Amino acid sequence: MINIFRTHNRRLEEIRTPEPGCWINAVDPTEDELNWLIKEFPFTEEYLHDPLDIDEKARAERDEDVLFTLIKIPHFQGKKDEAPFVTIPLGVIMNNEYIVTIAKEENVIIQEFENNRVKNLNTAKHYRFLLLILLKTATKYLMHLREINKTVDQIEDDLQYSMRNQDIFNLLKYQKVLIYYTTALKSNELMMARLNRLQLIRTYEEDEELFQDVMTEFQQAIEMTNIANNILMQMTTAYASIINNNMNKIIKTLTLITIVLYVPTLIASFFGMNVQIPGQHNPNAFSLILGVSLVLSAVILIVFLRRRWF
Numbered sequence: 001m002i003n004i005f006r007t008h009n010r011r012l013e014e015i016r017t018p019e020p021g022c023w024i025n026a027v028d029p030t031e032d033e034l035n036w037l038i039k040e041f042p043f044t045e046e047y048l049h050d051p052l053d054i055d056e057k058a059r060a061e062r063d064e065d066v067l068f069t070l071i072k073i074p075h076f077q078g079k080k081d082e083a084p085f086v087t088i089p090l091g092v093i094m095n096n097e098y099i100v101t102i103a104k105e106e107n108v109i110i111q112e113f114e115n116n117r118v119k120n121l122n123t124a125k126h127y128r129f130l131l132l133i134l135l136k137t138a139t140k141y142l143m144h145l146r147e148i149n150k151t152v153d154q155i156e157d158d159l160q161y162s163m164r165n166q167d168i169f170n171l172l173k174y175q176k177v178l179i180y181y182t183t184a185l186k187s188n189e190l191m192m193a194r195l196n197r198l199q200l201i202r203t204y205e206e207d208e209e210l211f212q213d214v215m216t217e218f219q220q221a222i223e224m225t226n227i228a229n230n231i232l233m234q235m236t237t238a239y240a241s242i243i244n245n246n247m248n249k250i251i252k253t254l255t256l257i258t259i260v261l262y263v264p265t266l267i268a269s270f271f272g273m274n275v276q277i278p279g280q281h282n283p284n285a286f287s288l289i290l291g292v293s294l295v296l297s298a299v300i301l302i303v304f305l306r307r308r309w310f
Contacts, residue, residue: 001026001027001028001033002027002029002036002037003024004016004022004025005022005025005123006021006022006123006124007121007123010121012113012123018098021097023129024100025100025101025102026101026103028103029048034048043066043095051089051103051104052102052103053089057072058071058188059187059191060195066094066095067093067198068092069195070091070191071089071091071134072087072088072187073090073103073140074137074140075087075088075107076108076144083176084174085177085181087180087181088103088104088105089103090102090110094126094129099123099129109133109137109140112136118132118136131207131214134218135210138217141218141225142220142221144181145181145221145225145228151174152235156235171232171236172236175233179229181221182229185218185221188218189218192215256304259304263296263297264293264296267296268293
Protein backbone atom coordinates (compact mmCIF):
# COMPACT_ATOMS: atom_id res chain seq x y z
CA MET A 1 0.00 0.00 0.00
CA ILE A 2 1.31 3.44 -0.95
CA ASN A 3 0.11 6.76 0.44
CA ILE A 4 1.34 10.22 -0.56
CA PHE A 5 1.32 13.18 1.85
CA ARG A 6 2.46 16.75 2.09
CA THR A 7 2.11 19.38 4.78
CA HIS A 8 -0.34 22.23 4.35
CA ASN A 9 -0.94 24.84 7.07
CA ARG A 10 1.24 22.78 9.43
CA ARG A 11 -0.91 19.70 8.99
CA LEU A 12 -0.30 16.56 7.00
CA GLU A 13 -2.70 16.03 4.11
CA GLU A 14 -2.96 13.12 1.69
CA ILE A 15 -2.61 13.86 -2.01
CA ARG A 16 -3.18 11.75 -5.11
CA THR A 17 0.00 12.22 -7.13
CA PRO A 18 3.60 12.87 -6.06
CA GLU A 19 4.91 16.41 -6.25
CA PRO A 20 8.14 18.08 -5.06
CA GLY A 21 8.25 18.37 -1.28
CA CYS A 22 5.91 15.43 -0.65
CA TRP A 23 6.29 12.26 1.41
CA ILE A 24 5.58 8.84 -0.10
CA ASN A 25 4.91 6.07 2.42
CA ALA A 26 4.93 2.43 1.29
CA VAL A 27 3.87 -0.42 3.60
CA ASP A 28 4.42 -3.99 2.38
CA PRO A 29 4.29 -2.88 -1.26
CA THR A 30 3.34 -5.30 -4.01
CA GLU A 31 5.59 -5.98 -7.01
CA ASP A 32 3.56 -3.53 -9.10
CA GLU A 33 3.94 -0.84 -6.45
CA LEU A 34 7.69 -1.45 -6.21
CA ASN A 35 8.00 -1.22 -9.98
CA TRP A 36 6.06 2.06 -9.88
CA LEU A 37 8.43 3.46 -7.24
CA ILE A 38 11.47 2.38 -9.26
CA LYS A 39 10.01 4.00 -12.38
CA GLU A 40 8.90 7.25 -10.75
CA PHE A 41 11.90 7.99 -8.53
CA PRO A 42 15.60 7.85 -9.36
CA PHE A 43 16.49 5.58 -6.44
CA THR A 44 18.68 2.50 -6.42
CA GLU A 45 16.51 -0.61 -6.54
CA GLU A 46 18.10 -2.20 -3.48
CA TYR A 47 17.10 0.81 -1.39
CA LEU A 48 13.48 -0.24 -1.93
CA HIS A 49 14.01 -3.96 -1.30
CA ASP A 50 16.35 -3.90 1.72
CA PRO A 51 13.78 -2.45 4.18
CA LEU A 52 11.49 -5.40 3.36
CA ASP A 53 14.10 -7.84 4.70
CA ILE A 54 13.42 -8.29 8.42
CA ASP A 55 17.07 -9.17 9.12
CA GLU A 56 18.64 -6.08 7.56
CA LYS A 57 20.83 -4.00 9.87
CA ALA A 58 20.60 -0.25 10.33
CA ARG A 59 22.89 1.80 8.12
CA ALA A 60 23.21 5.08 6.24
CA GLU A 61 24.43 5.45 2.66
CA ARG A 62 24.81 8.37 0.31
CA ASP A 63 24.69 8.04 -3.47
CA GLU A 64 25.15 11.43 -5.17
CA ASP A 65 22.10 13.46 -4.08
CA VAL A 66 20.27 10.46 -2.56
CA LEU A 67 20.50 9.63 1.15
CA PHE A 68 19.36 6.17 2.20
CA THR A 69 18.84 5.48 5.90
CA LEU A 70 17.69 2.15 7.29
CA ILE A 71 16.47 2.33 10.89
CA LYS A 72 15.63 -0.57 13.20
CA ILE A 73 12.40 0.46 14.92
CA PRO A 74 10.54 -1.23 17.82
CA HIS A 75 7.40 -3.10 16.89
CA PHE A 76 4.71 -4.65 19.08
CA GLN A 77 3.50 -7.93 17.60
CA GLY A 78 1.46 -9.14 20.59
CA LYS A 79 1.87 -12.89 19.97
CA LYS A 80 1.30 -14.87 23.17
CA ASP A 81 3.74 -17.69 22.44
CA GLU A 82 6.53 -15.45 21.13
CA ALA A 83 8.39 -12.32 22.14
CA PRO A 84 5.76 -9.55 22.40
CA PHE A 85 8.15 -6.90 21.05
CA VAL A 86 10.48 -7.21 18.06
CA THR A 87 12.37 -4.85 15.78
CA ILE A 88 11.70 -4.28 12.10
CA PRO A 89 13.57 -2.20 9.50
CA LEU A 90 12.24 1.13 8.26
CA GLY A 91 13.83 2.59 5.15
CA VAL A 92 13.99 6.35 4.60
CA ILE A 93 15.07 7.46 1.12
CA MET A 94 15.39 11.11 0.20
CA ASN A 95 16.74 13.42 -2.43
CA ASN A 96 16.27 17.12 -3.07
CA GLU A 97 12.61 16.72 -4.04
CA TYR A 98 11.10 13.65 -2.44
CA ILE A 99 11.21 11.57 0.71
CA VAL A 100 10.11 7.92 0.68
CA THR A 101 9.58 5.64 3.67
CA ILE A 102 9.15 1.91 3.21
CA ALA A 103 8.50 -0.89 5.71
CA LYS A 104 7.25 -4.48 5.70
CA GLU A 105 4.52 -3.88 8.29
CA GLU A 106 2.32 -1.14 9.65
CA ASN A 107 4.16 0.41 12.55
CA VAL A 108 3.51 2.91 15.30
CA ILE A 109 6.28 5.29 14.17
CA ILE A 110 4.72 6.03 10.78
CA GLN A 111 1.22 6.05 12.27
CA GLU A 112 2.25 8.87 14.58
CA PHE A 113 3.19 10.94 11.51
CA GLU A 114 0.09 9.99 9.52
CA ASN A 115 -2.17 10.96 12.44
CA ASN A 116 -0.57 14.42 12.80
CA ARG A 117 0.89 13.64 16.23
CA VAL A 118 4.34 14.99 15.43
CA LYS A 119 5.08 18.65 16.07
CA ASN A 120 6.94 20.91 13.61
CA LEU A 121 6.44 18.45 10.76
CA ASN A 122 7.20 19.70 7.27
CA THR A 123 7.56 17.23 4.41
CA ALA A 124 9.59 19.76 2.44
CA LYS A 125 12.34 19.74 5.11
CA HIS A 126 13.68 16.28 4.47
CA TYR A 127 16.54 16.20 6.96
CA ARG A 128 14.27 17.52 9.71
CA PHE A 129 11.76 14.82 8.74
CA LEU A 130 14.44 12.14 9.15
CA LEU A 131 15.48 13.51 12.54
CA LEU A 132 11.88 13.48 13.72
CA ILE A 133 11.58 9.82 12.69
CA LEU A 134 14.76 9.03 14.63
CA LEU A 135 13.55 10.95 17.67
CA LYS A 136 10.18 9.19 17.60
CA THR A 137 11.97 5.84 17.26
CA ALA A 138 14.16 6.49 20.32
CA THR A 139 11.10 7.63 22.29
CA LYS A 140 9.20 4.44 21.43
CA TYR A 141 12.15 2.33 22.53
CA LEU A 142 12.07 4.06 25.92
CA MET A 143 8.29 3.61 26.21
CA HIS A 144 8.54 -0.09 25.42
CA LEU A 145 11.36 -0.53 27.91
CA ARG A 146 9.24 1.02 30.65
CA GLU A 147 6.37 -1.33 29.77
CA ILE A 148 8.74 -4.29 29.85
CA ASN A 149 10.05 -3.26 33.27
CA LYS A 150 6.50 -3.04 34.65
CA THR A 151 5.59 -6.44 33.24
CA VAL A 152 8.76 -8.01 34.61
CA ASP A 153 7.97 -6.56 38.05
CA GLN A 154 4.56 -8.26 37.95
CA ILE A 155 6.13 -11.57 36.92
CA GLU A 156 8.65 -11.14 39.74
CA ASP A 157 5.81 -10.86 42.29
CA ASP A 158 4.20 -14.05 40.94
CA LEU A 159 7.47 -15.96 40.91
CA GLN A 160 8.02 -15.66 44.67
CA TYR A 161 5.49 -18.43 45.28
CA SER A 162 5.52 -20.05 41.86
CA MET A 163 6.23 -23.68 40.97
CA ARG A 164 5.51 -23.37 37.25
CA ASN A 165 8.09 -23.35 34.50
CA GLN A 166 5.74 -21.11 32.50
CA ASP A 167 6.67 -18.12 34.68
CA ILE A 168 10.34 -18.64 33.85
CA PHE A 169 9.42 -18.93 30.17
CA ASN A 170 7.67 -15.55 30.43
CA LEU A 171 10.89 -14.02 31.74
CA LEU A 172 12.84 -15.65 28.92
CA LYS A 173 10.49 -14.07 26.35
CA TYR A 174 11.29 -10.60 27.67
CA GLN A 175 14.97 -11.44 27.83
CA LYS A 176 14.70 -12.28 24.13
CA VAL A 177 13.07 -8.89 23.53
CA LEU A 178 15.95 -7.11 25.28
CA ILE A 179 18.46 -8.97 23.12
CA TYR A 180 16.57 -7.79 20.03
CA TYR A 181 16.55 -4.24 21.35
CA THR A 182 20.22 -4.28 22.34
CA THR A 183 21.26 -5.43 18.87
CA ALA A 184 18.98 -2.93 17.12
CA LEU A 185 20.03 0.03 19.27
CA LYS A 186 23.72 -0.66 18.73
CA SER A 187 23.06 -0.90 15.01
CA ASN A 188 21.16 2.40 15.12
CA GLU A 189 24.00 3.98 17.07
CA LEU A 190 26.46 3.08 14.29
CA MET A 191 24.01 4.47 11.74
CA MET A 192 23.78 7.73 13.71
CA ALA A 193 27.58 7.95 13.81
CA ARG A 194 27.60 7.54 10.04
CA LEU A 195 25.05 10.35 9.62
CA ASN A 196 27.16 12.52 11.89
CA ARG A 197 30.23 11.98 9.71
CA LEU A 198 28.26 12.81 6.57
CA GLN A 199 27.44 16.25 8.04
CA LEU A 200 24.23 16.39 6.00
CA ILE A 201 21.56 16.85 8.66
CA ARG A 202 23.35 19.40 10.80
CA THR A 203 23.25 22.36 8.43
CA TYR A 204 20.89 24.45 10.53
CA GLU A 205 21.18 25.26 14.21
CA GLU A 206 17.73 23.84 14.97
CA ASP A 207 18.64 20.59 13.23
CA GLU A 208 21.90 20.48 15.21
CA GLU A 209 19.96 20.71 18.49
CA LEU A 210 17.46 18.10 17.33
CA PHE A 211 20.29 15.78 16.31
CA GLN A 212 21.82 16.10 19.79
CA ASP A 213 18.43 15.30 21.34
CA VAL A 214 18.18 12.19 19.18
CA MET A 215 21.67 11.07 20.21
CA THR A 216 20.82 11.60 23.88
CA GLU A 217 17.58 9.60 23.61
CA PHE A 218 19.32 6.71 21.88
CA GLN A 219 22.10 6.68 24.50
CA GLN A 220 19.48 6.57 27.25
CA ALA A 221 17.66 3.73 25.50
CA ILE A 222 20.91 1.76 25.17
CA GLU A 223 21.73 2.22 28.85
CA MET A 224 18.20 1.25 29.94
CA THR A 225 18.30 -1.85 27.75
CA ASN A 226 21.68 -2.96 29.11
CA ILE A 227 20.57 -2.46 32.71
CA ALA A 228 17.26 -4.25 32.18
CA ASN A 229 18.99 -7.11 30.36
CA ASN A 230 21.54 -7.62 33.15
CA ILE A 231 18.83 -7.54 35.83
CA LEU A 232 16.64 -9.95 33.89
CA MET A 233 19.49 -12.42 33.38
CA GLN A 234 20.17 -12.48 37.11
CA MET A 235 16.46 -12.73 37.90
CA THR A 236 16.00 -15.69 35.57
CA THR A 237 18.80 -17.61 37.29
CA ALA A 238 17.65 -16.64 40.78
CA TYR A 239 13.99 -17.48 40.23
CA ALA A 240 14.82 -20.81 38.62
CA SER A 241 16.45 -21.65 41.94
CA ILE A 242 13.45 -20.26 43.86
CA ILE A 243 11.02 -22.43 41.90
CA ASN A 244 13.23 -25.45 42.61
CA ASN A 245 13.36 -24.50 46.30
CA ASN A 246 9.57 -24.08 46.46
CA MET A 247 9.14 -27.54 44.98
CA ASN A 248 11.58 -28.99 47.52
CA LYS A 249 9.57 -27.44 50.36
CA ILE A 250 6.40 -29.07 49.11
CA ILE A 251 8.14 -32.42 48.78
CA LYS A 252 9.48 -32.07 52.36
CA THR A 253 6.01 -31.21 53.64
CA LEU A 254 4.42 -34.18 51.90
CA THR A 255 7.21 -36.47 53.14
CA LEU A 256 6.66 -35.31 56.73
CA ILE A 257 2.90 -35.85 56.47
CA THR A 258 3.51 -39.32 55.02
CA ILE A 259 5.90 -40.31 57.84
CA VAL A 260 3.65 -38.93 60.59
CA LEU A 261 0.62 -40.77 59.20
CA TYR A 262 2.60 -43.93 58.58
CA VAL A 263 2.90 -44.79 62.32
CA PRO A 264 -0.88 -44.90 63.04
CA THR A 265 -1.37 -46.78 59.80
CA LEU A 266 1.26 -49.37 60.79
CA ILE A 267 -0.22 -49.86 64.28
CA ALA A 268 -3.74 -50.11 62.86
CA SER A 269 -2.47 -52.71 60.40
CA PHE A 270 -1.08 -54.90 63.22
CA PHE A 271 -4.25 -54.72 65.27
CA GLY A 272 -6.36 -55.43 62.23
CA MET A 273 -4.92 -58.93 61.82
CA ASN A 274 -7.16 -61.96 62.49
CA VAL A 275 -4.81 -63.39 65.14
CA GLN A 276 -4.53 -63.21 68.90
CA ILE A 277 -3.36 -59.68 69.84
CA PRO A 278 -2.47 -58.43 73.34
CA GLY A 279 -5.23 -56.34 74.88
CA GLN A 280 -7.87 -57.29 72.37
CA HIS A 281 -10.36 -58.09 75.14
CA ASN A 282 -9.71 -54.83 76.96
CA PRO A 283 -12.78 -52.53 76.64
CA ASN A 284 -10.47 -49.53 76.34
CA ALA A 285 -8.25 -51.11 73.66
CA PHE A 286 -9.34 -48.74 70.89
CA SER A 287 -8.64 -45.65 73.00
CA LEU A 288 -5.24 -47.01 74.08
CA ILE A 289 -4.20 -47.85 70.53
CA LEU A 290 -5.37 -44.47 69.28
CA GLY A 291 -3.55 -42.67 72.08
CA VAL A 292 -0.29 -44.55 71.46
CA SER A 293 -0.53 -43.78 67.74
CA LEU A 294 -1.07 -40.08 68.37
CA VAL A 295 1.79 -39.91 70.89
CA LEU A 296 4.22 -41.60 68.51
CA SER A 297 3.14 -39.31 65.66
CA ALA A 298 3.62 -36.27 67.90
CA VAL A 299 7.09 -37.49 68.96
CA ILE A 300 8.14 -37.92 65.32
CA LEU A 301 6.80 -34.46 64.47
CA ILE A 302 8.70 -32.86 67.41
CA VAL A 303 11.92 -34.61 66.39
CA PHE A 304 11.59 -33.31 62.85
CA LEU A 305 10.92 -29.77 64.03
CA ARG A 306 13.80 -29.74 66.52
CA ARG A 307 16.24 -31.02 63.96
CA ARG A 308 14.87 -28.41 61.51
CA TRP A 309 14.13 -31.01 58.90
CA PHE A 310 10.93 -29.11 58.18
